Amino acid sequence: MEATDTVIKIQNISKRYRTVNALNDFSLDIPRGTIYGLIGPNGAGKTTLLRILAALISPTTGQVWFENEELTRSPSVIQRKVGYMPDFFGVYPDLTATEYLEFYAGIHGIPRNKHKRVISDLLELVDLNAKRDEMVETLSRGMKQRLCLARALVHDPEVLLRDEPASGLDPRARVELRELLRTLQDMKKTIVISSHILLEMAEMCSDVAIMQEGRLILSGGVDTVTHRLGGSRQLEIRLLEQERVSEAIQLLKDMAEISEVSNDEGTTLLQAEFSGDDAAMSRILAELITKGLPVVSFAPRSSGGRLEDVFMSITEGSTAS
Amino acid sequence: MTFLALLTKELRLRLRRERTIWVIIIYILLMGLLGWFYISHFGGYNGYNNNNGLSETGVNLYYLLSMVQLFLIMYITPAFTATAVNGEKERQTFDMLLCSRLSSFSLISGKLIAGLVNAILLIAASAPLFSLVFFFGGITPAQILAALLVYVVTTIVVGTASLFCSTLLSRPAVSTAVSYMVVVLWVVLPLLISFILLASSGFISAFLLAAAGSQPMPTNSQTSLLFVWNPVTALISTYPGAGGLATYTIGKIRIAPWLAYTVLSLLITGILIILSTWTVKPNPMGRLRSHTRKDPEPKEATATA
Numbered sequence: 001m002e003a004t005d006t007v008i009k010i011q012n013i014s015k016r017y018r019t020v021n022a023l024n025d026f027s028l029d030i031p032r033g034t035i036y037g038l039i040g041p042n043g044a045g046k047t048t049l050l051r052i053l054a055a056l057i058s059p060t061t062g063q064v065w066f067e068n069e070e071l072t073r074s075p076s077v078i079q080r081k082v083g084y085m086p087d088f089f090g091v092y093p094d095l096t097a098t099e100y101l102e103f104y105a106g107i108h109g110i111p112r113n114k115h116k117r118v119i120s121d122l123l124e125l126v127d128l129n130a131k132r133d134e135m136v137e138t139l140s141r142g143m144k145q146r147l148c149l150a151r152a153l154v155h156d157p158e159v160l161l162r163d164e165p166a167s168g169l170d171p172r173a174r175v176e177l178r179e180l181l182r183t184l185q186d187m188k189k190t191i192v193i194s195s196h197i198l199l200e201m202a203e204m205c206s207d208v209a210i211m212q213e214g215r216l217i218l219s220g221g222v223d224t225v226t227h228r229l230g231g232s233r234q235l236e237i238r239l240l241e242q243e244r245v246s247e248a249i250q251l252l253k254d255m256a257e258i259s260e261v262s263n264d265e266g267t268t269l270l271q272a273e274f275s276g277d278d279a280a281m282s283r284i285l286a287e288l289i290t291k292g293l294p295v296v297s298f299a300p301r302s303s304g305g306r307l308e309d310v311f312m313s314i315t316e317g318s319t320a321s
Numbered sequence: 322m323t324f325l326a327l328l329t330k331e332l333r334l335r336l337r338r339e340r341t342i343w344v345i346i347i348y349i350l351l352m353g354l355l356g357w358f359y360i361s362h363f364g365g366y367n368g369y370n371n372n373n374g375l376s377e378t379g380v381n382l383y384y385l386l387s388m389v390q391l392f393l394i395m396y397i398t399p400a401f402t403a404t405a406v407n408g409e410k411e412r413q414t415f416d417m418l419l420c421s422r423l424s425s426f427s428l429i430s431g432k433l434i435a436g437l438v439n440a441i442l443l444i445a446a447s448a449p450l451f452s453l454v455f456f457f458g459g460i461t462p463a464q465i466l467a468a469l470l471v472y473v474v475t476t477i478v479v480g481t482a483s484l485f486c487s488t489l490l491s492r493p494a495v496s497t498a499v500s501y502m503v504v505v506l507w508v509v510l511p512l513l514i515s516f517i518l519l520a521s522s523g524f525i526s527a528f529l530l531a532a533a534g535s536q537p538m539p540t541n542s543q544t545s546l547l548f549v550w551n552p553v554t555a556l557i558s559t560y561p562g563a564g565g566l567a568t569y570t571i572g573k574i575r576i577a578p579w580l581a582y583t584v585l586s587l588l589i590t591g592i593l594i595i596l597s598t599w600t601v602k603p604n605p606m607g608r609l610r611s612h613t614r615k616d617p618e619p620k621e622a623t624a625t626a
Contacts, residue, residue: 054420079420084417086416088413090412092414094334095330106323106330107422108421109322
């Protein structure tokens with residue numbers, strides 16, 4: 001990645017609250033246009049980091065750069081580039097959805113003659129056009145979440161910061177939210193989200209940073225992180241006939257890219273530890289088919305599950321990067 | 322621009338609440354019933370009164386209504402502003418205000434004006450009741466205007482003090498309670514102090530002797546200064562026949578108590594607004610200052626995978 005692709009550069013920041021160190025010498029580069037996930041257990045420092053990035057609190061030590069602007073020197077400039085969505089809704093129930101967005105457009109300094117168009121576009125983006133004149137208190141939790149997202153985007157920020165975006169949402173609302181984030185990514189926005197729901201992060205994010213006790217343990221692309229730490233991916237292969245399972249195990253064990261094969265007795269599902277690229281995976285599948293093995297399904301295990309394994313393994317002790 | 326957006330939102334929220342309408346209705350009903358009760362029981366009007374009797378009724382009615390109105394204003398105003406800032410924190414909307422381009426001054430002035438509009442609405446709604454006094458006579462429009470000024474200034478100073486409490490204290494219930502305590506102390510403390518001073522200087526016995534007609538009425542400039550910033554004294558000084566009430570002298574200028582009160586109140590309001598602006602946002606004056614800012618240019622981050 002080139003230096004110019006970095007939109008946020010966090011350099012050795014620490015944050016101390018009286019007796020607690022929320023962040024400890026934390027450094028991270030966030031590339032432009034990514035959906036960057038901050039993963040960590042409760043108390044890892046995710047919310048503190050997001051609040052620092054939103055220029056709501058200052059780091060005790062260290063620096064944060066947004067392109068060429070240093071956060072502590074020009075917080076108001078940074079706040080124009082950042083849209084922040086905390087993990088709570090924070091709405092005014094006695095306003096309509098339009099009035100709610102009108103208020104935020106006003107306090108973000110958007111000229112009054114542009115309000116109508118901006119609000120209309122945002123309501124369309126979050127699919128709340130039909131609810132534009134409804135009181136906020138009558139909206140469902142998912143709708144309020146989408147309205148808050150529209151609020152965070154009202155000044156067209158380059159970076160969107162979201163703390164625990166899917167907490168308390170039903171599955172449908174989560175899917176809608178994920179789609180929305182993808183749309184925003186297509187709009188060239190950089191999105192930084194925090195969560196401890198790893199499956200969801202693996203599905204949403206292009207890059208992740210794993211945090212523990214205020215320290216960065218590992219960061220990079222989702223596949224890179226799982227690959228680097230786990231050293232291998234897991235393949236799940238399901239056969240049609242149980243009689244051919246032992247033959248398939250033997251064949252897989254003979255392959256260089258497969259380190260271990262396991263199978264629960266009485267099932268047709270094989271799990272193989274695989275270290276190789278997509279081409280190697282394709283070769284393995286071709287080999288199985290050539291040998292006439294009846295393969296029903298052949299897929300790498302979802303990175304969410306792998307990420308969970310990685311996360312569990314590295315946060316088990318006090319491993320530091 | 323940002324200020325107007327905040328003011329519009331505040332007015333929308335406040336005026337949509339059912340409570341606002343009920344407060345106005347109850348306020349007017351209370352004042353109206355009080356006036357009606359006074360006229361029907363103490364007015365002594367039987368259709369044959371002379372002009373002097375009527376104007377005496379009018380003046381007494383005015384005394385009653387104006388004093389009740391002053392205390393109602395002091396009682397109601399804190400409710401409009403004492404939770405203005407910490408209410409946002411409780412509602413978890415404060416961070417979003419901090420993330421916007423809303424300046425501390427716009428935030429404070431928007432909240433203050435919205436709160437004051439509610440209180441001034443009550444004063445305006447009671448104006449027709451006060452116009453009843455003109456039917457009886459005895460009160461001049463200038464006196465009513467002076468009293469109105471005292472009301473508005475009292476509303477502003479109580480509203481600003483309550484708003485300051487809401488910026489200092491994080492819990493709305495606590496800031497409301499503290500605001501009421503401040504108002505009570507503001508009104509009652511000069512009275513208590515002057516009573517203690519007078520009792521220790523034998524002033525009270527001299528006052529009682531004067532009341533009995535044995536000697537001339539004593540004056541005490543030490544205690545009258547205590548009341549220079551007191552809404553009750555200021556209101557009384559606007560009453561007919563209050564010309565004898567001590568005036569304050571600065572050099573060659575003599576100032577009526579209600580005017581001195583107005584000037585002092587506006588000064589203190591200004592100070593409170595500055596303090597509120599100072600405290601409303603965390604670390605104002607470039608509130609984000611890192612302790613280590615030696616490098617002017619970004620360095621390469623080191624902990625990425």
